[in-house]
Amino acid sequence: MSFEVFSYESLVHAVSGAMGSVTAMTVFFPLDTARLRLQVDESRESKSTPAILAEIIKEEGLLAPYRGWFPVICSLCCSNFVYFYCFHSLKENYLKGQQSTSSVDLFMGMAAGVINVLATTPLWVVNTRLKLQGSKFRNAEIHSTNYSGIIDAFIQIVRDEGVGALWNGTFPSLLLVLNPAIQFMIYEGLKRQLRKGAYRELTSIEVFIIGAVAKAVATTVTYPLQTVQSVLRFGQFHKSTEQSNLLSSLKSIKCLLINRVRRYGISGLFKGLEAKLLQTVLTAALMFLLYEKIASCTFKAMGLQKALYKRR
Template sequence: MSSDVFSYESLVHAVSGAVGSVTAMTVFFPLDTARLRLQVDENRKAKSTPAILAEIVKEEGLLAPYRGWFPVICSLCCSNFVYFYCFHSLKAGWLKGKQSAPSTDLIIGIAAGVVNVLVTTPLWVVNTRLKLQGSKFHNADIRPTNYSGILDAFVQIIHDEGVGALWNGTFPSLLLVLNPAIQFMIYEGLKRQLRRGIPRELSSGEVFIIGAVAKAVATAVTYPLQTIQSILRFGQFNQSPHTSKLLSSLKTVKCLLVNRVRKYGILGVFKGLEAKLLQTVLTAALMFLLYEKIASYTFRLMGLTNSHYKKR
């Protein structure tokens, strides 16, 4: 019986996180478009978020900032469902009713992130390709793609590049499990501090602020790897077929980082950070706000409000 309740609570967290993230990403999607262009299209002159969005609209049309919305939302929904479910399942199993600590949140966040990366990377590879398809690039070396949708993208990538291409960027993605792990560690820690041992529901303002702070710190720390991850997912690079996958991944990440620094300076690996911070901080803050409200309302209907807050 307790196992059933535990599984159901994890499901509530997973659905609440997925719905919150999808809604938040839809609201701030154009900012993610600007961030991705700044990371991948190295020769673009526009450097600020408003400038690049204005340039995209002028060159590609009013709806261009929302290009690739559907595959991104599908990927995000699956990714956050998996992450939230794993995080809260592992946390409940580990703690068994005891209060958590920052180190515990970090370890559980990393474990949940690894599972999430291995399961959902193919979706993110496809959504990156679709999001950039039809874009007017300022870098002549970028090869155009022609996918009719999510399924066609899967088929073409497997046919032209092999099944392994669906996991392009997995190595930096595994390193980037630190991003949500740090985010959740800070978020859960700040939440405990605000409650100070009293099981209560935080206000909307409190949730929004601590969600924004947590994501801002996590993004700033891990952004150089996020840039390399975007480049690898886009597939516009060459890997040596004569080395092992792990060694090849290490060399590729190192090569891309070094080349970027040599070409643009140390700030080159932080290109698009303004757009990323603006988008990801606002998105995460809104996502956590919606997640907490949906989960709280659901648990209240289940009559589990008090025990729910004590476990967190």
């Protein structure tokens, strides 16, 4: 079976997804700042998202909630471009014009997620460091960093910690391919249910709601691993050097999860979930809305709209 890597349709999906995600993240970026601070700074008490943002602004300045915006947007743009392109390209080549199913959406979402993680993890490691740089932490064990930008962060991490440090958190990230896979499975399944064979364009409200529902479910299910991922990317959790990378990663994940439960109980695994849900649900809903509108307008101009509905 032939496999076409380059597809104009997949490119439209990738560009639409990247543009939608960048716009949505910019709008709700302060909410992500609050979530990340709660995940990494274990000594900070869990409070409402507005309270956390008020503390950050009071202690660090009015623009502090947007610290690290540029590297995050760069990483997000690249990550979503890769994910949307791979997801739709793999589906298009597998289905050959047939309608998709939930199992196909899940499998293709996981495959696209693996490719995306391996390709873009260094960008996310750097953006996590830059986003937390200059923050006032409650945890005295966290050391400050001094990066002047994206390139300097790459250079310092490679020089001081080795090339492998750019892939910190890769193993939990690979486990977390379930997050977008579940999200896309639910989203695409709800779209098919709403259309019920009519091959119509969904309304803005319908797209916003199903995008929010899909992300809420995926985020809640995988949140403990997302917390571990953030801690490992920040790079201040010491892993064992006497074991293989795989065993060391597994032990790190296990230790972080157990320590959280011992110190804070089961609720510690979901510290910052409120901020994460508020940010990620709204961001995903707006992202899917913009993605669908951009892709729809482009495909209408190409005269491909009806044929594409039948395959999704």
